[in-house]
Amino acid sequence: MSIITLTSDFGNLDYRVAAVKGKILSLNPEVNIIDITHDIQAFNLIQTSYIVRNAYKYFPKGTIHILSVDSFYNKSRKNLIYKADGSYFLAADNGLLSLVFFDIKPEAIYELTLNNRFDDVINFTSTDIFVPAAVHLANGGLPEVIGRKIHSAKQLMFARPVYNESEGMIIGDVSYIDNFGNIISNINKDFFENISKGYSSFTIKFRNLSLSRIFSSHTEVVSDWERETEFHGQSAAIFNDSQLLELTIYKGSKKNGAKSLFGLNVGENIYIEFS
Helix, strand or coil, X not given: CCEEEEEECCCCCCCHHHHHHHHHHHHCCCCEEEEEECCXXXXXXXXXXXXXXXXXXXXXXXXXXXXXXXXXXXXXXXXXXEEECCEXXXXXXXXXXXXXXXXXXXXXXXXXXXXXXXXXXXXXXXXXXXXXXXXXXXXXXXXXXXXXXXXXXXXXXXCCCEEEXXXXXXXXXXXXXXXXXCEEEEEEHHHHHHHHCCCCCEEEEECCEEXXXXXXXXXXXXXXXXXXXXXXXXXXXXXXXXCEEEEEECCXXXXXXXXXXXXXXXXXXXXXXXX
């Protein structure tokens, strides 16, 4: 059975998510529809890329992913199929797919040519363009039939951490805050380890706070703290499943997690000072 996943900034209050699912089922009632999330902040491509990048890898190869974020129809903007890492990704040409696959070269990129005639009326990109394209692929159709192969698409760049050698410091920033209030930075483990080889110790600094240890996982944090007592509310730094530096609170939530305790927002700096 073919799988189509849905990711959007539509929310679940309005009709749009139901309309997309209804259109898919009207074209192929056998398709398996999976929601990744519809709670993306409006037009937030960075947030979308983090969620999709970490979710799609768990789906079977050949899955079709519809990314309806910043996707409202604009006659001057292309809509794309990315064939990447063994699956298909449909999105507007707004740079989102370049963020999802910033380190993976797509196998092919197609400009969707569905509803491309001068007299076609597009009311809703997801139902009028993405869904017919996704169902075509789910039915075993070739992307060349519904799209024109192109060589490139709009590119966006993440803010990358930098190493200030004279100060002995990595300067990164907050790139994402999850549902538990955990603060995820753009500092990855490999970058940190390459820099730290020349030093004996380090301190993570943000706002007026600091940490001097990085755990390897949430499991290690729990094991370390629960050996002593119930350490609700204790803070830690870890390298998460994506190998990114994360600030976390043990058993934290949106109300009492790292975001609330530390007060950091997306885009603010996190520093690692070496000595």
